[in-house]
Amino acid sequence: MSDNTPAGAAPQLSRRRFVQGSLMATVLGGTALGTSACAASVNGGGSAGGGGGSKTTLTVMSHDNELDKKTIQAAEKALGLTIRFVQSDDIKLNAMLAAKNPPDLVRGLGAVDAPYFAARELMTDLDPYFAKSTVLKVSDLDPVNDLWCFDGHRQGAGPRYGMAKDYSQDQMFWYRTDLFDAAKLDHPSDTEPLSYDEWLDLGRKLVKRRLGKVKVYGLSATALGNFSPLMGMTASAGGSLFAEDLASVDFSSPEALKALKWLLEYTKADMGPNVVNPNPDGWDWPTYQANRMAVAGDGYWFGGAIGGDPKVSAVSRFAPAPQFGGTRVSTSFTATGYWIPKGAKNKDAAWKFFEWYFGGQPAKDRATSGWGIPTLKSLRSQMPQSTAFQKQAFQVQQRELEHFKVLTFTPYVQLAALDAVLSQTLPQMVKSGTPAGKVADRLNSLMNDQIAKGKQALG
Known part of the structure; x- marks a missing residue:
């Protein structure tokens, strides 16, 4: 499966619902931005298990056409957990985070969510978990997962806060x-x-x-x-x-x-x-x-x-993705996967889900489905190649991988806010024939005002 399907599509078409939620960015607190090399262990990262001999209840915020009943049942059986599903909703997520009662796992877009939530110190640094894991090795991670790293200034460096489930180079x-x-x-x-x-x-x-x-x-x-x-x-x-x-x-x-x-x-x-x-x-x-x-x-x-x-x-x-000049770039706009909130109550159980979902049978099933590139390099060979159509696509995709590049998104505002500016501004300016230079000036003014407010709220 992949991560960009629009709402209303069939359950397996669950990827294109990629623009998450609302424009609010001021509900949350947070200050300092940490710095370190991507995938380097930065802190001990505490966790809370189920305890008491009873099953741990893992609260997962996701889309119901991705984390469906069948997948939930398989996870509960494989992990010995009870999973409480919460439908993805930005307003609800921000409220839960502000109330310090977040889900244990959150579906998100590494390409645009990681800087926003990491800057607010709301994400768990997963480096200690990766360091101890026998299932998920940093050396096996596809470079797209570096979109989930943020050092306070750029993506691709600093602590690793999440992992993509599969991806595409979205301008192909x-x-x-x-x-x-x-x-x-x-x-x-x-x-x-x-x-x-x-x-x-x-x-x-x-x-x-x-x-x-x-x-x-x-x-x-x-x-x-x-x-x-x-x-x-x-x-x-x-x-x-x-x-x-x-x-x-x-x-x-x-x-x-x-x-x-x-x-x-x-x-x-x-x-x-x-x-x-x-x-x-x-x-x-x-x-x-x-x-x-x-x-x-x-x-x-x-x-x-x-x-x-x-x-x-x-x-x-x-x-291959079209290009403007000599700098050949082919990136992912989403890198959809999961992250664990810093205030999650069941971090160890959430990590067990991580290992099962990203490194177990679900990851193998996604790799063979053709709905996205696997995010473990060891699974690339499992991508479908049985038909002439699949072989051609696989070969083109394999050559494109070397041109992947991490593009850093701002931590001060969410993508939905910037896309909303374009949606509200461009139609009238296109219809009136406004010159590109004036369109650029207007976009700069509107977007930079939003970014400045987000930066001020962050502190």
Whole structure:
């Protein structure tokens, strides 16, 4: 399984619900930001077990289409625990944390949640647990797990606060060969990435309209929101959306402005789902399956859906992430997994769940499903390779791994707040033809105000 499926999808499609919750960031306290090398043991990390001979009750906050009844029953049987399920909800989580009565395990997005909660000293440093584990070895962790490390300044360094369950490099894309052939277009290379300009040009050539309305989308480029793709595009242009201190964004820098202009052009062209004209299907798969989308900007996980439909998989191929310049970057926007709150009452029991879920049979089942890249390197060989479709996707994905890069997110505000600014600002500015420079100025003003408030609240 993977971690980006939208609400309302079938239980196994549980990954795309990735934008968590609300915009509040001031309910929580916290001050100091620790520093140390990623995966280095920093402190003793206390824990509380069940005790008394009775079964420990482990409270887990997750999505019910990921941690379903079958998985809960298997965990209870394997671990000798009772699991109390709590539906994921940012408002509820922040209230539980503020009341010092948090869940024992929380589903989260390492790419954007780790800095926010670690900066508030709300996450358990897991280095001591990894150091003692015979199941989960740091040397076996895929580099995507470094998105769960935060040293107070950047991700990829400092204590390890969580682990991803599976992942994708989210700017890679799938395409339908039948629609390319009908348009008499060459298929994208399996080895050499397209430029973003080439990708946009393909979208223009592949879109089909009838009576002024889109009949077939040429390109879907913002299936994971708008801010995260802009981060990735800016990085591939050689820059960063965030300032060095992570306390501001700058859409006016040459690299970020290049990415913003691309997004504005994509939106104006109305060649695919966008912030002005969203996909009525809610996500890419129903549209792609119905032969109404030529290019789906979704990572490896999307192949799990494609592989379940023989007719669609026969005409589908996978391609490397497009790039803006010589700095080839292919990152993950989510790295969805679990973390243990610092105030959790059953940390040892939560770690047992960690080992079972991330290193036991559930991890093996996820690896063979095609719904994401396993986050233990030792399980990569278990990724499906039995069909021509699976072999092509596996080979493209294996080559892409060397271009993975950790991109640091700000600890001062949650992703939902920044995506909300884009959703509220871009439609009017696109419709009015506002120049990119003025759009950049407006985004800088609105986002930096939110970030400043979050920094002030953090103290």
